[in-house]
Amino acid sequence: MNRIDALDQRYRASESLVHHGVEIVAVGDPAGARLNQAIRDVFYVAQDDLHDGPWGNVVGAAKSLRWRRMTHPQPVMLNSAVTEMAELVAKYASLLHGAVEDVAVLDELVAAAMAAAETDSPLGSLLLSSVEEVGTNECVVVAASKRAQVALTNWLGELGILVLTAGELERLQPPVDQSYLIGPPRFFRSSVVTAPVTSEISFLIPAWFGDRTVPRSAMARYAEGALEIKTRVFVVGNTSEPGSAIAPSGSGIEDDFLPEPVWGRSQAPSRSPKSDEVLAHRVLLSGGWSMCLEDDGERIRALDPDQPPGERIIYVGVSTVRPGTYLVLRQGEGERSALYREAYARLGADASAVEATQNAWKQKLQECLFWIGQQEVVRELRARGVTTAANQARAWTDPYLVRPTSDADFAALLKWLEIPAEPTAVHANRLRRAVHQAAAAVRERLEAEVSAADLSQLELTGSLSLGVATGGFRSILATRVLAISPHPEIVARHETRVLVVDRSAQWLE
Amino acid sequence: MPASTAFPAVRLALSEDPAAPPTIAPWIGGFVALGARIRRYAAVNDQRQLIVAVTVPRRDFVAALVGSGWATVSEKIRHQTAATDVLEIARNIDPGTPVRLVVGNTVVSDIFERLSEEATPPRVCLSESQWQIPAIRAIAVLTSLAKPARASKPLPGGLGRLAHLEETWDARIAAPAADLAIVGTLKWLKADLAALLSNPDEHAAGQPRVPGTIADILLPDEPGAATWSTRLYSSARFAEVSSLPGDLRAVVLDGAPAVKYLNEIETPVVVCVIDRSVADETAAEIVVQLRNTRGEALSVRDDLGWSTPDGVEALTFTVPL
Numbered sequence: 001m002n003r004i005d006a007l008d009q010r011y012r013a014s015e016s017l018v019h020h021g022v023e024i025v026a027v028g029d030p031a032g033a034r035l036n037q038a039i040r041d042v043f044y045v046a047q048d049d050l051h052d053g054p055w056g057n058v059v060g061a062a063k064s065l066r067w068r069r070m071t072h073p074q075p076v077m078l079n080s081a082v083t084e085m086a087e088l089v090a091k092y093a094s095l096l097h098g099a100v101e102d103v104a105v106l107d108e109l110v111a112a113a114m115a116a117a118e119t120d121s122p123l124g125s126l127l128l129s130s131v132e133e134v135g136t137n138e139c140v141v142v143a144a145s146k147r148a149q150v151a152l153t154n155w156l157g158e159l160g161i162l163v164l165t166a167g168e169l170e171r172l173q174p175p176v177d178q179s180y181l182i183g184p185p186r187f188f189r190s191s192v193v194t195a196p197v198t199s200e201i202s203f204l205i206p207a208w209f210g211d212r213t214v215p216r217s218a219m220a221r222y223a224e225g226a227l228e229i230k231t232r233v234f235v236v237g238n239t240s241e242p243g244s245a246i247a248p249s250g251s252g253i254e255d256d257f258l259p260e261p262v263w264g265r266s267q268a269p270s271r272s273p274k275s276d277e278v279l280a281h282r283v284l285l286s287g288g289w290s291m292c293l294e295d296d297g298e299r300i301r302a303l304d305p306d307q308p309p310g311e312r313i314i315y316v317g318v319s320t321v322r323p324g325t326y327l328v329l330r331q332g333e334g335e336r337s338a339l340y341r342e343a344y345a346r347l348g349a350d351a352s353a354v355e356a357t358q359n360a361w362k363q364k365l366q367e368c369l370f371w372i373g374q375q376e377v378v379r380e381l382r383a384r385g386v387t388t389a390a391n392q393a394r395a396w397t398d399p400y401l402v403r404p405t406s407d408a409d410f411a412a413l414l415k416w417l418e419i420p421a422e423p424t425a426v427h428a429n430r431l432r433r434a435v436h437q438a439a440a441a442v443r444e445r446l447e448a449e450v451s452a453a454d455l456s457q458l459e460l461t462g463s464l465s466l467g468v469a470t471g472g473f474r475s476i477l478a479t480r481v482l483a484i485s486p487h488p489e490i491v492a493r494h495e496t497r498v499l500v501v502d503r504s505a506q507w508l509e
Numbered sequence: 510m511p512a513s514t515a516f517p518a519v520r521l522a523l524s525e526d527p528a529a530p531p532t533i534a535p536w537i538g539g540f541v542a543l544g545a546r547i548r549r550y551a552a553v554n555d556q557r558q559l560i561v562a563v564t565v566p567r568r569d570f571v572a573a574l575v576g577s578g579w580a581t582v583s584e585k586i587r588h589q590t591a592a593t594d595v596l597e598i599a600r601n602i603d604p605g606t607p608v609r610l611v612v613g614n615t616v617v618s619d620i621f622e623r624l625s626e627e628a629t630p631p632r633v634c635l636s637e638s639q640w641q642i643p644a645i646r647a648i649a650v651l652t653s654l655a656k657p658a659r660a661s662k663p664l665p666g667g668l669g670r671l672a673h674l675e676e677t678w679d680a681r682i683a684a685p686a687a688d689l690a691i692v693g694t695l696k697w698l699k700a701d702l703a704a705l706l707s708n709p710d711e712h713a714a715g716q717p718r719v720p721g722t723i724a725d726i727l728l729p730d731e732p733g734a735a736t737w738s739t740r741l742y743s744s745a746r747f748a749e750v751s752s753l754p755g756d757l758r759a760v761v762l763d764g765a766p767a768v769k770y771l772n773e774i775e776t777p778v779v780v781c782v783i784d785r786s787v788a789d790e791t792a793a794e795i796v797v798q799l800r801n802t803r804g805e806a807l808s809v810r811d812d813l814g815w816s817t818p819d820g821v822e823a824l825t826f827t828v829p830l
Contacts, residue, residue, distance in 0.1 A: 002525060002526065002529065002532075003525060003569065004523050004524065004525060004531075004532045004570075004704070005532055007566075007567055007569050007570070008532055008534045008536075010566035010567050010786070010820070011534065011536055011565075011566055011818070011819060011820035011821075012819075012820070013566070014566045014819070014820035015819040015820050018819075018820075166788070167788065170786055189788040190785075190790065191785050191786050191787065191788055194564075194566075194785040195566040195567065195784075195785035195786035196566075217564050217785055217790075217793060217822060218790040218793035218794050218797060219562065219564050219783065219793045219796065219797060219822055219824055220822060221797075222797060222800065222806075222824050223562075223564065223822035223823055223824045224808065224809045224810060224817055224822070224823050224824070225817030225818075225821055225822045225823055226822050227820075227822060299748055304766060306787065307694055307745065307766070308694060308696040308697065310696065310745075311694050311695065311696060311743055311744070311745040312745070313745060314744065314745045314766045315747075315748035316766075316769055317769055320769055320791040320795065322789065322791055324788060324789065325789075387829075405773055406773070406775070407752065429751065432751055433751060436748075436749035436751070437749075439748075439749065440746070440749050443745075443746075
């Protein structure tokens with residue numbers, strides 16, 4: 001099929017899904033239901049210690065096991081992912097004995113984990129019979145993660161059944177009408193239903209999983225022509241669920257069902273950052289890394305593997321970094337200092353004059369922030385027409401942020417600081433150009449590296465080393481964002497964007 | 510503009526292979542119509558920035574089609590095909606000025622050296638060539654020229670004929686509006702621009718005509734182009750663009766990497782093309798956040814007079830410029 005007909009078919013598949021909706025098959029799974037209840041009981045008794053303290057690892061492993069029970073439905077003998085995690089639950093639970101009072105809850109969790117690891121998931125047999133009914137060549141099975149895809153392929157591949165991740169389904173667009181997605185709709189990217197590849201979609205979920213909502217596109221709430229996808233739910237099998245004497249139903253336990261990292265006890269800082277400090281969020285990265293990303297900084301370099309060669313190295317705003325973004329980071333020292341050194345070198349004899357005017361306006365802004373405070377500075381700037389960018393005021397004092405993006409904002413800022421526009425603005429523009437040139441040179445080198453690299457490794461392992469070692473740049477790493485901490489921390493500005501070893505992501509896939 | 514004045518649906522077809530039958534689908538003409546509706550709206554409502562966002566199953570062709578629609582509705586172009594007009598204009602051009610000429614089926618951009626009226630017929634002398642005045646179908650003065658270029662003249666094609674652009678085509682090719690930019694993935698955009706747009710009604714009427722590419726309407730600014738109208742920017746390199754040219758009136762941000770620059774674009778019109786097949790939803794979130802914090806909602810149907818084709822979501826609003 002040519003590209004335009006294939007594209008037209010996507011418009012029709014969208015339309016078809018709006019008319020016919022998606023199917024959700026809720027399969028009775030008593031062993032999974034027992035595990036789920038045991039986890040919720042732990043949540044209830046351990047409420048405040050879930051993310052930290054002695055319960056952190058038990059809860060992390062148990063949630064990870066529950067996730068695998070839903071997304072790895074192959075028979076037990078082929079299911080090492082589930083057995084390994086159940087053993088970890090037991091191991092961390094045994095370390096807790098003696099340290100907590102609620103031993104009965106703990107024992108039930110271990111028993112439920114072991115039972116879940118020893119019982120074939122009813123989802124698996126239902127999947128197999130559904131696929132055989134439709135015809136193994138007429139449908140595709142979609143796994144919730146790369147790891148689940150590899151495991152399901154070990155089981156179903158021999159039968160000639162195609163198993164893909166949602167990303168692979170998008171790229172390969174197999175010529176079939178039906179897809180079976182293993183896991184609840186919310187475990188998948190919303191594009192599987194908002195930009196469907198097949199005109200018929202079924203989700204296979206355990207009956208004990210209550211949330212059957214199907215995601216909408218992020219714009220649907222406000223858009224004309226918004227896609228509203230209806231669901232048809234079928235319940236099959238033994239759906240009996242254990243009652244709980246511990247956690248009353250409707251007890252308001254917050255449980256998002258996704259495996260989560262151990263953040264440690266964290267809450268919003270109680271003081272304001274000092275002049276050389278900044279509010280930042282910890283970002284967990286594939287490969288056992290993390291870094292702190294400032295809330296107010298300039299764009300950060302990223303890699304978009306879906307773009308064609310030559311256009312894969314991109315820049316994204318710090319507020320748009322999400323789990324799944326591939327950041328491209330220099331190992332060792334942060335990169336901005338090296339970039340600015342090269343930029344000043346490009347300015348040659350004028351470098352010191354440019355540096356002097358840059359220092360002068362940043363110093364003066366710094367003083368204003370010190371004497372009248374950030375809120376007042378932002379208010380003053382807003383009054384002078386600096387609109388949404390005014391809350392960037394503190395970031396503009398950073399030596400590694402050349403100037404406000406907008407010409408009008410920069411002019412208004414300089415006027416407020418009572419600094420003549422010239423030569424400061426001209427100097428800032430020249431520095432900006434030099435930084436752009438230096439960054440472009442690095443980007444060209446990285447593009448060449450990425451074009452030559454095997455990007456399938458990125459999806460499999462989440463990170464890729466780019467051996468760019470010229471021009472003062474040490475090894476550069478592309479690594480997937482796994483999670484972003486819910487609370488900001490105060491860190492020294494020079495500590496942002498620096499990779500550090502961090503194992504908090506061990507319970508994520 | 511009330512919906513009652515909405516134009517009938519535009520029927521267009523698209524193909525990448527001239528030998529194969531083209532695909533006729535409602536979204537093709539629909540996106541061309543959207544571009545035209547936006548330009549008509551912006552022509553009379555220029556006090557605030559207009560933002561239009563569409564979400565589509567895949568981004569392919571959408572930016573190019575919307576841009577084509579925009580380009581078909583241009584400011585009134587003066588007829589300029591009479592030799593007397595050309596002579597009159599040539600008399601007022603200073604030596605050393607960059608100019609663009611349409612001569613027969615050729616477009617030439619070059620430096621004007623002099624007008625030779627002693628020759629018969631009179632001639633325009635450029636740095637690299639000379640042209641007789643009666644053969645020159647249009648002439649325009651340029652503000653700048655990187656280097657002289659010569660190319661065959663683009664033709665209006667199926668869309669150009671549908672939009673009645675033939676009559677002023679030479680003048681348009683000599684001096685197209687340089688008011689549109691598309692930011693996106695260049696490799697994909699260039700493939701989209703090479704596709705053929707045709708009017709299936711011409712086929713139905715038994716008058717098969719040359720379809721013309723999307724590029725013939727959009728006239729991308731490429732190295733060596735003798736004439737151009739639409740600037741193309743790579744979203745991967747857009748962070749290194751310090752500021753956009755002041756003559757731009759509309760920017761199409763094609764795909765998530767481009768839409769992430771939305772808050773920095775200050776042109777009167779911004780169109781965001783959001784590809785729903787991409788897992789990253791931040792582009793849509795950025796649009797919604799701008800609408801909810803600074804925007805005044807408009808209706809695509811009632812204010813722009815456009816109905817969304819099946820599978821397309823649309824959102825429009827204005828923000829203070």
